[in-house]
Structures are given as C-alpha cells and as structure tokens.
Amino acid sequence: MSDVCIIGIGIHPFGRTEGMTGMDMGVAAARAAVADAGLDWNAVQFAFGGSDASGNADTMIRLLGLTGIQFINVKNGCATGGSALFAASSAIRSGEYDVGLAVGFDKHPRGAFDPIPADWGLPEWYGETGLMLTTQFFAMKIRRYMDQFGISPVTLGRVAEKSFRNGALAEHAWRREPVDLETILNAQMVSDPLTKFMFCSPAEGAVALVLASEKKARELGGPVIRLKAAAMRTRPAGSFEVFSPMLDIARGGSATNIASAAAFEKAGIGPEDIHVAQLQDTEAGAEIMHMAENGFCKDGEQEAWLAEGRTEIGGKLPVNTDGGCIACGEPIGASGLRQVYENVVQLRGAGGRRQVPGNPRTAYSHVYGAPGVSAVTILER
Amino acid sequence: MAKRPIAEGLFTDEAEPRLIGGRRLSDGRIVFPMPSGGEAVFYEPVPLSRKGTLWSWTVQRFRPKSPPYAGPEAFEPYAVGYVELPGEVIVESRLADVAFDRIHSGMAMELVILPFTSDPDGTIVTTYAFRPAGESA
Numbered sequence: 140m141s142d143v144c145i146i147g148i149g150i151h152p153f154g155r156t157e158g159m160t161g162m163d164m165g166v167a168a169a170r171a172a173v174a175d176a177g178l179d180w181n182a183v184q185f186a187f188g189g190s191d192a193s194g195n196a197d198t199m200i201r202l203l204g205l206t207g208i209q210f211i212n213v214k215n216g217c218a219t220g221g222s223a224l225f226a227a228s229s230a231i232r233s234g235e236y237d238v239g240l241a242v243g244f245d246k247h248p249r250g251a252f253d254p255i256p257a258d259w260g261l262p263e264w265y266g267e268t269g270l271m272l273t274t275q276f277f278a279m280k281i282r283r284y285m286d287q288f289g290i291s292p293v294t295l296g297r298v299a300e301k302s303f304r305n306g307a308l309a310e311h312a313w314r315r316e317p318v319d320l321e322t323i324l325n326a327q328m329v330s331d332p333l334t335k336f337m338f339c340s341p342a343e344g345a346v347a348l349v350l351a352s353e354k355k356a357r358e359l360g361g362p363v364i365r366l367k368a369a370a371m372r373t374r375p376a377g378s379f380e381v382f383s384p385m386l387d388i389a390r391g392g393s394a395t396n397i398a399s400a401a402a403f404e405k406a407g408i409g410p411e412d413i414h415v416a417q418l419q420d421t422e423a424g425a426e427i428m429h430m431a432e433n434g435f436c437k438d439g440e441q442e443a444w445l446a447e448g449r450t451e452i453g454g455k456l457p458v459n460t461d462g463g464c465i466a467c468g469e470p471i472g473a474s475g476l477r478q479v480y481e482n483v484v485q486l487r488g489a490g491g492r493r494q495v496p497g498n499p500r501t502a503y504s505h506v507y508g509a510p511g512v513s514a515v516t517i518l519e520r
Numbered sequence: 521m522a523k524r525p526i527a528e529g530l531f532t533d534e535a536e537p538r539l540i541g542g543r544r545l546s547d548g549r550i551v552f553p554m555p556s557g558g559e560a561v562f563y564e565p566v567p568l569s570r571k572g573t574l575w576s577w578t579v580q581r582f583r584p585k586s587p588p589y590a591g592p593e594a595f596e597p598y599a600v601g602y603v604e605l606p607g608e609v610i611v612e613s614r615l616a617d618v619a620f621d622r623i624h625s626g627m628a629m630e631l632v633i634l635p636f637t638s639d640p641d642g643t644i645v646t647t648y649a650f651r652p653a654g655e656s657a
Contacts (some may be wrong), residue, residue, distance in 0.1 A: 253585035262553060264527040266588025268647045269580060270612055270635060275600050278578035283602075286625045287577070330578045331620070385541075385552040386575075386610040388603060 143228045143366045145518065147176025147247075147349030148483045151244070152500035153342055153467040154313030161193025161470070164345035165244030166202045168473075172240065172347035175327040177359055180204040183349070185230060187223040188242035189213035191471035196242060217419075217508020218371050219243055220346065220475030224367040224516065229351050237355045245470030252341060259510060261380050273421070273509070274338065276381040278330035283379075285332065288439035290427060292332050296324045296456035297445040298423035299337045299465055305452065306466025308493035311477070313342055314466040337423040342468025346476035348483075364486050367517045368405035372398035374511030381509040395432040395505065396514035402503075402515040403434070409502025410434040413498035413517075415485050416456060417478035419507040420463040430458065433505055433515070457495045460485060471508070476489035479516055521554040522607060522643040526590075529554055529565070531648050537633050538567035541609060560623045569571060577601035592637050595637050598603055603629050603650045617651035628653040632645040 149171025151164035159167075173180055180203050188196030189212055197210040215222040221244035224305065227241040252273055256266040266269050284290060300320045306312035318336055326334040356363050374380055377391020401410055410433065418433060420426035427441045435456055436444055444450060450458035461467060461481045464474060482502035485495050502518040530553060531537045542554040542563030554565045583595035599615035601623070615623065616634055629650040636647040 250585065253588070256588055262527060262532060262556065263588070264647070267526060267590035268614065269589050269591055269598065270600060270614070271588060272580065272584055275578050275580060279576040279600070279602060282578060283576035283625070328579070328581055330580060332578075384612050387549070388604060388608070388610060510645045 141232060141234060141352040141354065143231045144351050144353055145364050145366055145479070145483050146349050146351045146356050146359060146361055147172040147174070148248065148480050149173070149175055149347045150477065150480050151345040152311045152312045153220065153344035153470065153477065155343055161190055161244045161246035161343060162199060163197065163339045164246070164343065165190070165193070165196065165242055165347070166199050168244065168345035168347040169199060169240060169242050170201055172349045173484070176222065176348065176349040178238070178349065182238055183208060183240050184236045184238050185209040185227070186242060187211050187213050187226040187241070189215070189219040189223055189472050190243065191216065191219060192247055193245050193472065194240070199242070207328055215371070216510070216512055217471055217506050218475065218512040218514040219472040221369070221506050221514025221516065222371050224348065224476065224479065225371050225514065228366055228369045231350055231352050235236055238349065238351045240347055240349055241476065242345070242347040243472040243474040243476045246343040247341035247470060250341070254382070261382060261384065263363065265384055270384070271382055273381050274330045274333070276383070277422045277424060278333050279350065279426040280379055281422070281428065282332060284424065284428055290439070292324060293320070293410040294427065294442050294445045295322045295332065295401045295423040297338055298420065299323045301451060302420065302459060302462045302465035305493055306459055306462025308465070308491070309461035312462045312466045313468045314462065333422050333424060337465070339421055339464035339469045340468050344470040344473045344477065346473045346480050348476060348479060362487055362520065364483055365519045367519045368402040369514070369516045370398045370400060370405065371512065371514040378511055380511040393432055394511045395429060396509050398513040398515045399433040402517050406517040406519070408517070412501055413456065413503045414494045414497070414501045415460060415482065416458050416503040416505070417460070417463065417481055418458055418505045420459055420465050421469065423465065425507070426459065426463065429505060433503070452493055452495055460493050460495060475504065475506040475514055478506065479518070482518050486518060523646055524643055526645050526647045531633060536570060537631065538570055538609060539631065541568045552609050552611045562618055567637070568608055568611070570631045572603040572605040572629055572650070574623070574625050574629055575602040575604045575610050576625060577615060577623050590637060599623055601650065614647070614649040615651065616649040620654050
C-alpha cells in the first residue's frame with residue numbers, strides 16, 4: 140500500500156465574500172490547490188467533496204473541467220471535510236488512483252445555526268421550547284468541565300485572546316484584529332460562561348487539497364508531506380453531545396477520544412510526538428476540553444498550560460496557529476480541511492509571521508460536531 | 521383559561537406532574553423522552569422522579585431562531601440545565617424561579633409545569649421546568 144501525500148493546497152479566505160456562492164469558493168480553492176501542486180485539472184483522477192448547505196460538490200466540474208472523473212459527494216456534518224479526506228486517502232492508499240482532490244466549502248447566513256428537530260431524530264417540542272441550540276450545549280459542557288477540573292473563566296479568555304492574536308497573522312482568517320483579555324472577559328455573555336468573543340460564528344470559505352501517492356509526489360519533486368493517519372469516528376455510549384434531551388448517568392468517553400486513539404495507532408506515534416495541533420474550537424471551552432480529549436494533557440492541566448503560554452505559536456505545543464474557528468469562523472464543510480491546510484503550511488515552513496519555530500515535522504488536526512462525530516488527521520514531513 | 525401541554529406524552533397530568541421517560545424492555549435503560557414511532561415498541565413509559573440535582577447549566581441570552589423556537593416574540597433570557605434524577609437519567613430542562621447569579625451545579629431541583637406561550641385562540645401552552653427544591657412552592 141502506498142503512503143499518501145498532500146501535494147497541493149488551496150483556500151478561499153474565510154469570512155464573508157459578497158457576490159460569491161459557497162460553491163464559487165470551492166471552485167476557487169480547487170483551482171488554487173491544483174495549481175499549487177504544479178498540475179492542471181486533467182491530471183486529477185478523482186475527487187471527494189462536500190458542503191453542508193451550499194450544494195452538490197460534483198456540480199463544480201462544470202467550471203473545473205468536464206474530464207469525466209469519478210466525483211463523489213460527501214455530506215457528514217462537521218466531519219464533511221475530514222470524511223472527504225479519509226475517502227480520498229483510502230482511494231490512493233488502496234492503489235486505485237495516484238492523484239485526487241478533497242474539497243469542502245460552505246456559506247452560512249449570519250447568526251446561530253437553526254436546526255430542524257426532525258433532521259436530528261428529535262421531537263418538535265425540543266426545538267419549540269428553546270433547548271435546541273449548539274451554543275447551550277457548548278456552554279453546559281464546559282460549565283460541567285470547569286466545575287469538575289477547576290478551569291477558570293480567565294483560561295477561557297486566554298484561549299480566545301490567542302485565537303485573535305494568531306488570526307491577525309493568517310491571511311485566510313476572518314477576524315484579523317487582536318482582542319485583549321479584558322475585552323473578551325467583559326464582553327456580552329452569550330451562553331454563560333461564554334462571552335461573544337469566545338464563540339466562533341457560522342461563516343463562509345472553502346479549502347481543497349490535492350493528494351497523491353508517494354511515488355507521484357516524488358516525481359513532482361515538491362516537499363513530501365505524508366498523511367500518516369485520517370480517522371473519522373462516531374460517538375460511544377455515555378458521551379455528551381449537542382442536541383441531547385437526556386444523558387445517561389453512567390458517563391462514557393467521546394467520539395474525539397476514539398478518533399484520536401485510532402489516528403495515533405495508525406500513525407504509530409503518540410501525543411508527545413506532535414509539534415503543532417489544530418483542535419476544534421467552536422468556542423474557547425471546546426479547545427480546552429479537546430486538548431485533553433485528544434490526549435495532549437490531563438484534565439485540569441489546561442489551566443497551567445494556558446497561563447504559561449504552552450499553546451502559543453512559540454510554546455511547547457502550538458494550538459490553532461491560524462486562530463482556529465474563533466478567528467476563521469466555521470463554514471461547516473470547509474472547516475476540517477482548513478486545519479489540514481494550516482498544518483501543511485506549517486510543515487512547509489511557509490507560515491510567515493505565524494510560523495511555528497523549530498522546523499516542525501508532525502502536525503495534528505481534529506474536528507468535532509453534531510451528532511457526535513470526530514475526524515482526526517496526522518501529517519508528517 | 522384553557523391549557524394544553526406543548527406535547528402529548530411529555531409529562532403526566534396529575535397534582536404533582538412527572539416527566540414521562542421510557543424504560544427499555546431489554547435492559548432497563550431509562551431514556552427521556554419516551555420514544556415515539558417505530559422505536560416505541562422497545563420501551564414502556566415510566567414516570568420519572570420529580571426531584572434531582574443540577575448537573576450543569578447555562579443562560580440563553582438571545583432569542584433562538586424561529587423556527588424551531590416557538591416562544592413569545594418578547595424575549596426574556598432563560599436558564600437551561602441538565603438535572604440528574606437519581607438512579608434514572610439526566611434530563612435537559614429550562615430552569616425556573618432562580619436568579620441567574622444564584623445557579624450552581626449540585627443544587628436540589630424539583631419539576632414544575634409552567635406557561636410557555638399561548639395559541640392564537642388564547643389557549644395557554646405549558647412546558648416543564650425545574651426550580652430550586654423547597655423554595656416558593
């Protein structure tokens with residue numbers, strides 16, 4: 140079986156772009172990724188792509204070129220990008236193909252998501268009475284975690300402060316202005332204990348990655364960045380998920396726990412071997428909890444990690460070097476691939492002012508979403 | 521004034537109403553709400569404890585989008601939490617009769633049925649909530 144390499148990356152800046160559909164952004168990202176690989180569209184043998192709310196990805200071939208390739212649409216909520224990447228990777232690893240594309244894009248209206256209960260197998264009253272909000276779930280998950288493990292509101296603020304500081308250094312980020320800790324902590328409360336600066340917003344954007352077999356990557360002569368693992372998992376019993384009218388008293392692990400463990404096992408390395416990580420930060424609490432759920436620290440250690448700046452760009456384990464979802468916003472279909480894009484930038488040493496020092500060789504990405512899905516990748520240069 | 525619950529089968533109609541959960545016939549696992557549709561045959565309805573302790577909480581500070589939200593246009597922030605019903609299940613609920621700055625995990629809570637909104641004909645639509653136990657009954 141061939142190792143799988145990422146040979147081209149393309150992004151359409153996140154945020155708001157008037158006059159462009161989500162799919163337009165997907166096309167722009169796909170063209171950029173193919174050009175970055177030094178190829179033209181004719182060389183792409185297959186694609187997996189998707190969006191949550193911006194249409195059928197395979198429609199893009201009308202603009203990219205009618206070359207007759209296999210193009211499979213993926214729709215898997217927050218794991219859409221990760222699932223497309225997993226599928227594309229498998230197609231190359233199996234030997235079926237040499238060069239393919241994974242693409243994700245989206246464009247959401249302003250404000251919180253407005254899910255329909257039936258889509259999630261839930262009764263109407265759950266939405267009608269105002270219980271079906273992602274923001275409430277995030278707030279209650281971190282509230283419980285803070286009570287259990289002694290995480291303070293200041294630590295939540297430090298996460299958001301870092302996000303905006305890093306986002307200011309990333310060309311593709313949406314929020315490009317630093318915000319100071321005081322402002323973050325004293326801002327309007329959205330869902331206690333989370334203020335408005337601690338949440339990401341639904342947004343717009345697109346990312347595409349060109350994958351190739353190692354043999355093909357070497358022929359093309361670029362830096363060889365291997366996708367050592369891509370794992371997507373669903374929730375185990377007793378997990379705490381968004382849109383849950385009930386929880387079992389016997390508590391269990393999370394989709395993140397098992398996706399992370401599976402990815403580390405495939406890659407043959409552990410959390411201590413990772414040099415840079417992009418972790419789902421739908422809000423500041425999520426980044427904190429995901430540090431532990433992915434095995435990078437023990438529950439409660441985040442308080443010291445943030446105070447000591449260990450997740451800063453120059454720290455022991457830089458986390459969310461482009462500002463993550465908090466600075467980039469969350470176009471559902473594109474968000475997971477943005478993390479991989481950023482990791483490739485870092486492993487190429489092309490991060491400019493946000494470049495992780497010390498020549499990082501390993502990079503980790505993690506997404507989490509409803510109704511309890513997680514996708515993890517590990518890259519190695 | 522006429523009243524109706526926001527959904528049938530959500531809570532009992534008795535002097536001290538209880539939420540209606542489901543007990544899975546195969547293993548006794550308790551879920552909330554009682555499953556409907558094809559899944560219902562695997563469960564029997566079971567009234568849940570009226571009392572429990574607060575497991576986690578937040579405050580909803582902005583009006584949720586409609587649909588699905590069906591509350592009154594005039595919006596007042598409301599508290600939401602998970603309440604652990606001992607030996608049964610942890611249920612999600614609105615919280616009532618408590619100042620936001622007095623809410624804390626571990627509080628003793630009890631079920632109440634409250635007016636939520638009203639139909640165009642004036643019928644009052646009720647839903648369930650938990651409030652601190654033993655206060656202003």
